[in-house]
Amino acid sequence: MAAFRHRGWRVASAKVGPDFIDPGYHSIATGRPARNLDPWMCGVELLGPLASRAGEGADVLVVEGVMGLFDGAADGTPSSTAEVAKRLDAPVVLVVDAASTSQSVAAVVHGFRTFDPAVHVAGVVLNLVGSDSHEAMLRAALADSGVPVYGALRRDDALRWRSRHLGLQPVAEDPAGVGRSLDRLAVAISARCDLDGLMRLARAAPPLPTAPLPRPRRVVGNRSAPRVAVASGPAFSFCYPDNLEALGAAGAEVVTFDPCVDAGLPPETSAVLAGGGFPELYAEVLAANEPMLRSVADHHLRGGVIWAECGGLLWLTRTLDGSAMAGVVDADATMSGGRVLGYRSATTTRPSPLGPPGTQVRGHEFHYSATDPGGDALVLAGRHGTTTGGFAGPHLLASYLHVHLASYPTIAETFVSTAARSPLAAPGPAGHGVR
Numbered sequence: 001m002a003a004f005r006h007r008g009w010r011v012a013s014a015k016v017g018p019d020f021i022d023p024g025y026h027s028i029a030t031g032r033p034a035r036n037l038d039p040w041m042c043g044v045e046l047l048g049p050l051a052s053r054a055g056e057g058a059d060v061l062v063v064e065g066v067m068g069l070f071d072g073a074a075d076g077t078p079s080s081t082a083e084v085a086k087r088l089d090a091p092v093v094l095v096v097d098a099a100s101t102s103q104s105v106a107a108v109v110h111g112f113r114t115f116d117p118a119v120h121v122a123g124v125v126l127n128l129v130g131s132d133s134h135e136a137m138l139r140a141a142l143a144d145s146g147v148p149v150y151g152a153l154r155r156d157d158a159l160r161w162r163s164r165h166l167g168l169q170p171v172a173e174d175p176a177g178v179g180r181s182l183d184r185l186a187v188a189i190s191a192r193c194d195l196d197g198l199m200r201l202a203r204a205a206p207p208l209p210t211a212p213l214p215r216p217r218r219v220v221g222n223r224s225a226p227r228v229a230v231a232s233g234p235a236f237s238f239c240y241p242d243n244l245e246a247l248g249a250a251g252a253e254v255v256t257f258d259p260c261v262d263a264g265l266p267p268e269t270s271a272v273l274a275g276g277g278f279p280e281l282y283a284e285v286l287a288a289n290e291p292m293l294r295s296v297a298d299h300h301l302r303g304g305v306i307w308a309e310c311g312g313l314l315w316l317t318r319t320l321d322g323s324a325m326a327g328v329v330d331a332d333a334t335m336s337g338g339r340v341l342g343y344r345s346a347t348t349t350r351p352s353p354l355g356p357p358g359t360q361v362r363g364h365e366f367h368y369s370a371t372d373p374g375g376d377a378l379v380l381a382g383r384h385g386t387t388t389g390g391f392a393g394p395h396l397l398a399s400y401l402h403v404h405l406a407s408y409p410t411i412a413e414t415f416v417s418t419a420a421r422s423p424l425a426a427p428g429p430a431g432h433g434v435r
Helices: 002-006 021-030 044-054 081-088 104-115 132-142 175-192 195-203 241-249 279-288 290-301 311-316 409-420
Strands: 011-016 035-037 060-064 092-097 121-129 149-154 227-231 253-257 269-274 305-309 332-334 340-348 360-367 370-372 378-382 385-389 391-393 396-399
Touching: 002 021, 002 175, 002 195, 011 021, 011 044, 021 060, 021 175, 035 044, 035 241, 044 060, 044 081, 060 081, 060 195, 081 092, 092 104, 104 121, 104 132, 121 132, 121 195, 132 149, 149 175, 149 195, 227 409, 241 253, 241 409, 269 290, 269 311, 269 409, 279 290, 279 311, 290 305, 305 311, 305 409, 311 396
Parallel strands: 011 035, 011 060, 092 121, 121 149, 227 253, 227 269, 269 305, 305 396
Antiparallel strands: 332 370, 340 360, 340 378, 378 385, 391 396
16 A cells, blocks of 8 residues: 555555554555445445445555455354455455465465455465565466466565554554554565556456445534544544544534543533543553543533443543543453454443444454443344443443444434533534544
8 A cells, every 4th residue: 555655646445344453554554544344344235335435536445354365253244355355346466475385375376266266366465485586486386376476575574563462553652653664665565566567457346336325414403513522542543434424424523632641521522432442551641641530520420422432441440450540430440351352243221322222233342351340231242142241321332342333324313413412512613524
């Protein structure tokens, strides 16, 4: 993506699956928001409209896969990169780890190419190549495969990047460093990959007729836009751009704040949206910002609306690994819950800002923490059974579940309507958007 952009092309990006971290890197590489294409959460019928919006105004849309090409939810529903590629009729370029291999690379590529003939495996980029002679052996092995090699990247420690338990280091923690790293990677790719050939491949993809993406109705008047304050900064960087745009379309004025450094919520905040991130790494900083914690607790006591997901839930508890948090949720959080990962079909058990009891959504969980108690606001069905979790009231929903609002315009409408009826709501400007 960065290499394409260095060539002067307008590049758009998308990520298959529910990931938040990789799209942050995409945004630095392309200079525009990245999107998620998740058929399990959003439905296969929205893949075309979501991809169309992602690529609007760009010369090329680059879609990064999730896990291996054919890996997904493993529950029989479409969720893999291969399924997305088929639905979009998009060519697939495999990035193949070529370390310590020669002839075997042909077997790997052959397997991917023939596993599902409906998937158009159209090219290969070889990665972790050791030398010129190693590259020559790999290219010779693939010469009769029918799959062209578009590049061969050398092993280079300068191209490594830091990661932790949820994946790569989030961009919000070091955007300048990520930018420099991507610039180095773009130079290496430009030197070792056939960018013109890759662009020709992308442009050869057939047109994809799509319907418009469903949008929420504007549910408030032009002079009564409720202000929705979105937690941001290094501790809270997990939020889908589509969610913010859905809230804006429903009539909210969307603003941001940083719980680590700001002394309180933005003035006239009607609702708070606190997504995921790494609050555990900033627990002491968050705890030390007592004015912000008091502001959030007061917002809740006065009837302000709050929707918190995963890291946002941890911030609302009484304590996180012993550090004092906002105390909105009557529970304590620790980073000792073991890994919890997977898609969930969720049903609310009581009224919340998302709707009445029985409201159903699909979402995703990925965390290593736990709260005590765990809550019972949601019934969560996954591949390994059904559990309960989360906390809710008419103006509060706090749980580990991440929801993508592209497929739930009515939930965006309900949340904004609830915010507009909040006792804290004040007449707002006629416009809306993200500030």
